[in-house]
Amino acid sequence: MIPTRTRFPLLVISLAGVCALQPALATEAGVDNIGPGTDGFFMLPLSPDSLPDNMLVFNLYYNHYTSTKLNISSLGGKVPQVDIESTAVIPRLDYLSPLRVFGGRVAGYIGQPWLKQEVSVFGLHDTREGMGDTTLAPIILWDMGPTLTLGAALEITVPTGEYAVDRLANTSNNFYTYKPLFSFTWLPSENTEVSVKTTYSFNGKNKDTDYESGQIFHFDYSASYKITDNLMLGLNGYYLKQTTDDKQFGHTVQFNGEDVSDGVRGQVFAIGPALHLTFLKYASAEIRWAKEFDVENRPEGEMLWAKVSIPFAL
Secondary structure, eight states: OOOOOOOOOOOOOOOTTTTHHHHHHHSSSGGGOOOOOOOSSSOOSSSSGGOOEEEEEOOOOEEEEEEEEEEGGGGGGESEEEEEEEEEEEEEEEEEEEEEEEEEEEEEEEEOOOOEEEEEETTTEEEEEEEEEEEEEEEEEEOOTTEEEEEEEEEEEEEOOOOTTTTSSOOOOSSSEEEEEEEEEEEETEEEEEEEEEEEEEOEEEEEEETOOOOOEEEEEEEEESSSSSEEEEEEEEEEOOOOEEEEEEEEETTTEEEOOOTTHHHHHHHHEEEEEEETEEEEEEEEEEEEEEEEEOOOOOOOEEEEEEEOOO
């Protein structure tokens, strides 16, 4: 099944009530409900029509993100005295049903992260630990043959974590997000794999701050080569681009009383190495690292993902 866009507030920096820089960050506090880089090897199962009628996959993710840079376009570059560290453990359950819609098999997934956030900025420090926001989605999988699977879903992130407007670190972004999703996994040859997942985020309003983060286009990617029957090496990463301005109290976000020329729209590109191991015939484990580049209005850092997947049939 798909390692999906489980909701992790990887970079929760709630500057509201602490300093005047909050409007200068892309999306509120520079965070989103995407969790860039979640997806890597084999984002979709191959030959889904041949899988059991009622199949479950238990996935366990580990994520670690660090950053000492905060790039703010309206301030002309990087903000000093920034230290962000985020750790997430995310169990996620996938279900593949026997139902068919539009020629594809109906499936679904739900993920619930546990988070630890540590944020230092401008000489202030905050830590918070607890359950994060829940992500769930229905998905349809199309079997296009033994070398190609297509998938379409609607992910919904529900603000079930803890949030306080006057804290630097939170385990919730305090708004709903709806993300149409399209993904594919393709085997161009017997030993190569390519996977891509694209999403487009529509963010709800934070009721505590009346702040509405802009819409975001995003994709994760993976390209790998089989070294042995059980081992694959590859490249992975992600790209994120905010497409609309942030708004607060019904108006485009302003900084120091003036419109921010770029609408505090964020972007980031990341790339790095990855390793995938198959064991117990159908189970798998992977580890992926990525470095962020070309960052605007967001923290800039390094991302580490690890994942174990264990499938079983009912």
